[in-house]
Amino acid sequence: MEIQLWREILTPYEQAVDEILVKFRHLIQEHKAMGEYCPIEAVNGRVKKISSILEKVQKKGISMDEIETEIEDIAGIRIICQFVEDIDRVVSLIRQRSDMQVDSEKDYITHAKVSGYRSYHLIVHYTVETMRGRKMIPVEIQIRTLAMDFWATVEHSLQYKYKQNIPLPIKKRLLGAAEAIVALDREMTSIRSEIMDAQNSFQMKANIVAEILNSIQNLYHVANKREIVKIQDEFYRIYAEDNIEALSKFSKELDIIAEGYRAQGLRL
Numbered sequence: 232m233e234i235q236l237w238r239e240i241l242t243p244y245e246q247a248v249d250e251i252l253v254k255f256r257h258l259i260q261e262h263k264a265m266g267e268y269c270p271i272e273a274v275n276g277r278v279k280k281i282s283s284i285l286e287k288v289q290k291k292g293i294s295m296d297e298i299e300t301e302i303e304d305i306a307g308i309r310i311i312c313q314f315v316e317d318i319d320r321v322v323s324l325i326r327q328r329s330d331m332q333v334d335s336e337k338d339y340i341t342h343a344k345v346s347g348y349r350s351y352h353l354i355v356h357y358t359v360e361t362m363r364g365r366k367m368i369p370v371e372i373q374i375r376t377l378a379m380d381f382w383a384t385v386e387h388s389l390q391y392k393y394k395q396n397i398p399l400p401i402k403k404r405l406l407g408a409a410e411a412i413v414a415l416d417r418e419m420t421s422i423r424s425e426i427m428d429a430q431n432s433f434q435m436k437a438n439i440v441a442e443i444l445n446s447i448q449n450l451y452h453v454a455n456k457r458e459i460v461k462i463q464d465e466f467y468r469i470y471a472e473d474n475i476e477a478l479s480k481f482s483k484e485l486d487i488i489a490e491g492y493r494a495q496g497l498r499l
């Protein structure tokens with residue numbers, strides 16, 4: 232196939248991956264801004280390399296004309312969660328979206344692969360608007376925990392090293408490691424609420440501090456230097472106390488000060 236043709240085929244897949252990544256990353260940001268726990272810890276994506284597509288063409292015994300219809304993971308998105316429970320939440324979140332239609336699902340979490348691989352896979356249909364018009368792109372979304380991802384990444388490297396023929400003793404050790412991952416995920420689930428509390432209060436504190444710094448920055452335009460220095464010193468004092476309620480109260484006080492300056496400005 233001509234190189235130019237590859238580019239033509241792959242460009243809409245790149246667009247789909249870019250757009251979906253932006254959407255999921257915004258979802259993470261939205262949760263953070265609202266101080267809410269996000270079931271998505273991280274998201275990344277890729278378009279399959281031409282060499283990997285060619286390998287799949289050979290493996291599946293398909294012709295070059297069938298690439299677009301027979302290979303559904305040319306566009307791939309990987310969503311990483313902290314806890315196994317988050318995976319279900321992400322799956323239902325995707326099922327509810329109007330910009331991607333779920334075509335098929337594979338649950339390798341309830342039914343792990345013989346290799347020990349665990350992950351939840353969805354094939355969704357996503358439409359991109361290109362210069363040649365609309366194009367519907369199949370996208371494979373893999374959803375798994377940080378621990379499952381660690382295992383899959385290591386095992387994938389070994390599969391590459393041993394050209395899909397991992398020696399039996401290593402396979403056995405990988406299976407053992409996969410069991411350890413199941414135990415680790417289970418253990419993390421058991422202390423999930425504790426971990427989430429800690430993360431939520433960390434995020435809440437970060438949001439309040441960002442609001443305070445923003446308010447102080449705005450006050451620079453209207454308040455005198457002495458007042459600003461006083462406010463800053465007060466902020467550092469309260470920050471050192473490590474008390475979210477006190478920080479939140481201080482943030483509200485700054486809002487009132489700013490409101491006062493705004494009212495003065497209107498009267499002038």
Ligand code: 0O2
Nearest residue numbers: 279283287303304337344346347348352382383384386387
């Ligand atoms: P790559 O290099 O990651 O893209 P398919 O081959 O997709 O038509 P299959 O094998 O039934 O059909 O699809 P499945 O099982 O959903 O697997 C698709 C992808 O899941 C793989 O893509 C891998 O990314 C991942 N995967 C599946 N099984 C394993 C496993 O045992 N170990 C690891 N590490 N990953 C796995 P590719 O194209 O095989 O590879």
